[in-house]
Structure formats: C-alpha cells, structure tokens
Amino acid sequence: MQSTHPASPDATSAASSAPKVGNKQLTTIFLIVFVDILGFGLILPLLPYYAEQYGATTFITGLLVASYAAAQLIGAPLLGRLSDRFGRRPVLLVSIAGTALGFLLLALAEPLGLALGQALGTAAALNGLVLALMFASRIIDGLTGGNISVAQAYITDVTTAENRAVGLGLIGAAFGFGFILGPAAGGLLSQFGFAVPALVAAAIATLNAVTVYFLLPESLTAEKRLEMREFVRPRLSVGALVAAFRRPHVGQLLQTRFWFGLAFAMFQSIFSIYAAGSPLQLSPVGTGLVLAYVGVLAAVVQGFAIGRITRRFSERLLLVASAAAMAVGFIFWGLAPNVWTLLIVLIPISVGGGILNTLLASVLTKAVEPEEVGGTLGLGTSVESATRVIAPALGGALLAWMGVWGPALFAALVMAWVTFYILRRVVSNLPALEPAANAALAPEALTPVH
Numbered sequence: 001m002q003s004t005h006p007a008s009p010d011a012t013s014a015a016s017s018a019p020k021v022g023n024k025q026l027t028t029i030f031l032i033v034f035v036d037i038l039g040f041g042l043i044l045p046l047l048p049y050y051a052e053q054y055g056a057t058t059f060i061t062g063l064l065v066a067s068y069a070a071a072q073l074i075g076a077p078l079l080g081r082l083s084d085r086f087g088r089r090p091v092l093l094v095s096i097a098g099t100a101l102g103f104l105l106l107a108l109a110e111p112l113g114l115a116l117g118q119a120l121g122t123a124a125a126l127n128g129l130v131l132a133l134m135f136a137s138r139i140i141d142g143l144t145g146g147n148i149s150v151a152q153a154y155i156t157d158v159t160t161a162e163n164r165a166v167g168l169g170l171i172g173a174a175f176g177f178g179f180i181l182g183p184a185a186g187g188l189l190s191q192f193g194f195a196v197p198a199l200v201a202a203a204i205a206t207l208n209a210v211t212v213y214f215l216l217p218e219s220l221t222a223e224k225r226l227e228m229r230e231f232v233r234p235r236l237s238v239g240a241l242v243a244a245f246r247r248p249h250v251g252q253l254l255q256t257r258f259w260f261g262l263a264f265a266m267f268q269s270i271f272s273i274y275a276a277g278s279p280l281q282l283s284p285v286g287t288g289l290v291l292a293y294v295g296v297l298a299a300v301v302q303g304f305a306i307g308r309i310t311r312r313f314s315e316r317l318l319l320v321a322s323a324a325a326m327a328v329g330f331i332f333w334g335l336a337p338n339v340w341t342l343l344i345v346l347i348p349i350s351v352g353g354g355i356l357n358t359l360l361a362s363v364l365t366k367a368v369e370p371e372e373v374g375g376t377l378g379l380g381t382s383v384e385s386a387t388r389v390i391a392p393a394l395g396g397a398l399l400a401w402m403g404v405w406g407p408a409l410f411a412a413l414v415m416a417w418v419t420f421y422i423l424r425r426v427v428s429n430l431p432a433l434e435p436a437a438n439a440a441l442a443p444e445a446l447t448p449v450h
Contacts, residue, residue: 025158025216025217026155026158026167026170028211028215028216029151029154029155029170029171029216030170030171030173030174031174031211032092032096032147032151032174032208032211032212032216033148033151033170033171033174033175033178034174034177034178035178035204035205035207035208035211036096036099036147036148036174036178036205036208037174037175037177037178037182038177038178038181038182038185038201038204039099039103039182039200039201039202039204039205039208040178040182040201041178041181041182041183041185041186041291041295042182042183042185042186042189042197042198042200042201042204043103043106043186043197043198043201044182044183044186044272044291045183045186045187045271045272045284045287045288045291046186046187046190046194046197046272046284047061047064047065047272048061048065048272048273048276049190049194049272049284050134050194051064051131051134053194054126054127054130054131054134055127055131056131058273058396058400059393059396060131061273062269062392062393062395062396063135063392063393064131064134064135064138065269065388065392066269066388066389066390066391066392066393067135067138067139067142068138068139068141068142068145068388069142069265069385069386069387069388069389070139070142070385070389071138071139071140071141071142071143071145072142072143072145072381072382072385072388073142073382073385073386073389074143074382075142075143075144075145076145076149076378076379076381076382076385077378077379077381077382078378079091079095079144079147079149079150079378080149080150080153080376080377080378080379080381081378083150083153083378084153087218087219087220088150088151088153088154088157088218088219088220089212089216089217089218089219091147091150092147092150092151092154092212092216093209093212093213094144095144095145095147095150096144096147096205096208096209096212097144097205097209098140098141098143098144098145099141099144099145099147099205099208100202100205100206100208100209101140101141101144101202102137102138102139102140102141102142102144102145103137103141103198103199103201103202103205104137104198104199104202105133105136105137105140106133106134106137106138106195106198106201107195107196107198107199107201107202108133108195109130109133109134109137109195110126110130110195112133113126113129113130113132113133114126114129116129116133117129142385148171148381149377149378149380149381150377150378151171152168152171152361152365152377153377154219155167155168155170155171156168156365156377157219157220158219164362164365164366165306165307165310165315165358165359165362166306166307166310168358168361168362168365169302169306169307169358170302171302171358171361172298172299172301172302172306172354172357172358173298173299173302173304175295175298175299175302177295177299178295180292180295180296180299181292181295182291182292182295183287183288183289183290183291183292183295184285184288184289184291184292185197185200185288186284186288187283187284187285187286187287187288187289188285188288190284190285191285249367250364250367250368250376252421252425252426253360253363253364253367253380253426254364254379254380254383255421256360256418256421256422256426257360257364257380257383257384258383258384258386258387259414259415259417259418259421260323260326260353260356260357260360260414260415260418261383261384261386261387261388262387262390262391262414263326263330263410263411263412263414263415263418264326264349264353264387264411265384265387265388265390265391265392265395266391266394266395266407266410266411266414267330267333267349267407267411268388268391269388269391269392269395270391270392270395270396270399270407271287271290271291272287273396273399274399274404274407275287275290279337279338280338280339280342282339286339290339290342290343290346293343293346294346294349294350297346297347297350297351297354298350298351298353298354301350301351301354301355302354302355302357302358306354306355306358309355310359315359315362315363316427318355318356318359319356319359319360319363319422319426319427320419320422320423320427321352322351322352322353322355322356322359323352323356323415323418323419323422324352324415324416324419325348325349325351325352326348326349326352326353326356326415326418327412327413327415327416327418327419328348328412329345329346329347329348329349329352330349330408330409330411330412330415331408331409331412332345333345333346333349333404333408333411334404334405334407334408334409334412335405335408336404360380361377361380364376364377364380365377394410395407395410398410
C-alpha cells in the first residue's frame with residue numbers, strides 16, 4: 001500500500017544508498033534543465049504576438065497558453081511514475097524528444113497549414129488551420145514536457161535530505177538562466193519571423209536529447225528499479241489526486257503548491273498582454289528583456305544564494321517569509337506606473353518565488369518513501385500545471401475588467417492566504433519531516449537560525 005506517513009529513517013537511508021554522482025553529472029542535469037527552459041523561454045513571450053498574426057482573440061490566445069499546462073496536467077504524473085519504474089534517463093530522452101517535435105510543429109505551422117488547406121480545398125481557412133496546428137504543438141510538448149519533475153527526481157536520487165535543497169536549487173538556477181537568455185533571444189529572433197525562435201528551440205531540444213544520451217548516467221541501479229516496480233501505488237486518477245490532497249503532510253504541501261502556483265501563474269501568463277498595453281507599452285523585445293531580468297533574480301537566488309540561505313535560516317522561516325514577500329510584491333505590481341518601478345517590484349516576487357518553489361520541492365521529497373519520489377514530484381508538477389490552465393483565462397478576465405490592479409490584487413490575496421496557511425498547517429508538520437533539523441515551532445519562534 002502507498003505510505004501515508006513521512007519517510008522513515010530506514011527510507012531515508014535507502015534513498016541515501018542510491019548511487020551518488022559527481023559534479024560532472026550534476027552539471028549535466030543543470031545543463032539539461034537550462035537548455036530545456038532556454039527553448040521554452042524563446043517561445044513564452046512570443047506566443048500572444050504569434051497567435052494574433054493568425055486572427056486569435058485574447059480568449060483564444062489564453063486557451064493556447066493554457067493548452068500546454070492542461071496537457072502537462074495529464075503527462076507530468078505519468079512521466080514521474082514511469083521514471084520510478086524504468087529509470088530517469090529513458091524518460092528524460094522521450095520527454096525531450098516530444099518537446100523537440102512540439103517546437104518543430106510550431107515552427108512549421110504556417111506552411112503545414114497552407115499545405116493542409118490546399119489538400120482539403122479550404123485554403124481560405126488558413127488562419128484556423130495554423131491555429132489548430134499551434135494548439136497541437138503545445139499539447140504535444142505539454143504531454144511530454146514533465147521532464148522537470150523527472151530532473152528533480154534525479155537530483156533527489158543523488159542527494160541526501162540535508163543537502164537536497166541545494167541540489168534542487170540547481171534546477172531553480174537553470175530555470176533562472178534559461179529565462180535570462182530565452183526571452184531576450186526570442187525577442188531578438190522574432191525580428192526575422194516568429195517561426196525562427198521555434199526552429200531554434202527545436203534545435204536546442206534536439207541537442208539536449210543528445211546530451212542526455214551521451215553524458216547522463218542512470219541514477220537508479222537495476223536493483224533499485226526492480227524494487228520500485230514492485231512498490232504498489234494507486235492508479236493515476238482524479239480519485240488518486242484527491243487522496244493525495246488528503247494525505248498527511250503531502251496534502252498540505254500540494255495545497256500550498258497549488259495556491260502559490262496559481263498566484264505566480266496569474267502573473268506569468270498575462271505578463272506579455274499586460275506589458276504590451278498601457279502604461280508600459282513594451283515591444284516583444286522589451287517584454288523579453290524584462291522577463292530576462294526576472295530570470296537573473298531567480299538564478300542568483302536559486303543558483304548561488306539558496307545554500308547559504310538555508311544554512312542560516314530554518315526552512316520554516318523561509319517558507320513563511322518568502323510567501324509574505326510575494327504577497328507584498330504583487331500589491332505593488334498593481335501600482336507600478338512605469339518599467340523602472342516594475343523592475344523594483346519584481347525583486348520580492350522573483351526572490352520569494354524562487355525560494356518558495358525550491359523549498360516546497362525539497363520538503364515534498366522528504367515527505368514520501370523513495371519509491372514514490374518521481375510520481376509525487378510529477379503530481380506536484382501536475383498540480384502546478386492545473387494553475388496554468390486556470391490562470392490565463394481568469395487573469396485575462398480580471399485584466400480586461402479592472403486593468404492590472406485586478407490580477408495583482410487577486411495574486412496578493414492568494415499569497416496572503418498561502419502565508420497564513422503555511423504558518424498554521426505546513427510549519428507544524430515540518431518537525432515530523434526533519435526531526436533532527438528543526439525543533440517545534442510556535443509563531444513567536446520565527447527567528448533566524450545562526
């Protein structure tokens with residue numbers, strides 16, 4: 001049966017017995033995630049502009065953005081489960097190949113749409129055919145694009161509970177660096193046509209698959225994979241998701257990830273639309289540069305500072321403080337009158353989000369048995385994907401109704417609730433997850449650990 005309690009000392013020891021790899025392999029997994037996010041970042045700020053060329057309304061554009069997350073909602077937990085059974089490396093290869101195919105289809109959407117229209121005798125419906133192919137490309141990428149949770153599982157395999165946050169911070173840093181170069185490069189490449197960034201992203205994903213094939217060893221031994229295959233897990237279903245939300249410790253962490261993900265996805269999914277309008281009126285290049293700035297902040301925090309931060313302060317304090325910082329940042333986002341003010345406002349949003357995202361993944365891996373890590377991280381990715389289905393439509397409606405103040409106020413209220421929820425429900429469970437690292441915490445005990 002599936003465990004309903006935090007990982008036991010024996011389980012932790014079993015996790016620690018997994019084959020440890022050196023800096024070369026950790027660097028490789030960092031590069032894999034970085035290249036993956038680089039390709040994603042090339043496309044992210046351009047999708048609204050690309051879709052509008054073919055007559056997409058704001059609503060259709062929101063659905064296009066949401067389609068990737070909706071597909072990932074299904075694909076991520078499945079990939080996580082498969083990686084538990086068959087190993088991380090083969091699942092990474094399959095998922096990256098799917099990403100390459102999705103980007104290639106996106107790049108070729110116009111010529112394929114024209115050819116398909118001529119074959120069907122409906123060339124006049126070119127816009128609709130191109131948009132349909134764009135949707136297909138994002139769905140393919142979403143179904144196979146749960147490789148971040150597989151990369152997190154890989155890091156979990158080769159780190160101990162004590163240094164896991166630092167290891168997972170590498171993935172956060174890769175995110176940051178990918179968003180430094182990706183949006184900026186995508187904006188510059190878009191001057192040669194919106195298909196060019198998609199082609200470059202497809203080439204990058206192909207290079208990534210080659211890197212995994214030649215440089216990344218499997219993190220699970222054959223014996224460990226056999227043991228994990230024999231571990232009885234519930235079927236993937238809506239009922240299993242509901243059961244996970246009710247599960248002690250894991251449920252509270254997944255609920256925190258959902259609300260945190262909803263607030264951040266609200267900001268992320270409408271940013272390009274918001275930036276193009278008043279008062280910022282940014283071009284695609286300007287939008288890409290601002291998102292690159294967000295990437296710099298995330299990379300600095302998760303790649304260089306997270307180790308020092310977690311050594312100096314308790315995870316409990318950091319969870320509460322990072323959520324509160326994001327709530328404050330979102331309030332001021334709604335009031336930002338120009339780009340320079342926005343750049344200041346983005347600091348607590350990016351830094352707080354980077355810390356919170358890393359710690360939630362780290363604590364979640366400690367709340368389950370080693371045999372469940374891949375599936376549970378995939379479930380966490382799936383929960384986050386659900387927020388990216390909801391956020392574009394909700395954020396677009398709030399933006400149209402109230403201006404930027406609408407989504408900003410919503411995100412701030414959500415993060416205020418997350419802060420309260422972490423303090424009341426999550427923090428109280430952390431001693432059970434890390435008995436040696438944390439003493440019991442009362443609200444008045446939220447002080448730095450020296």
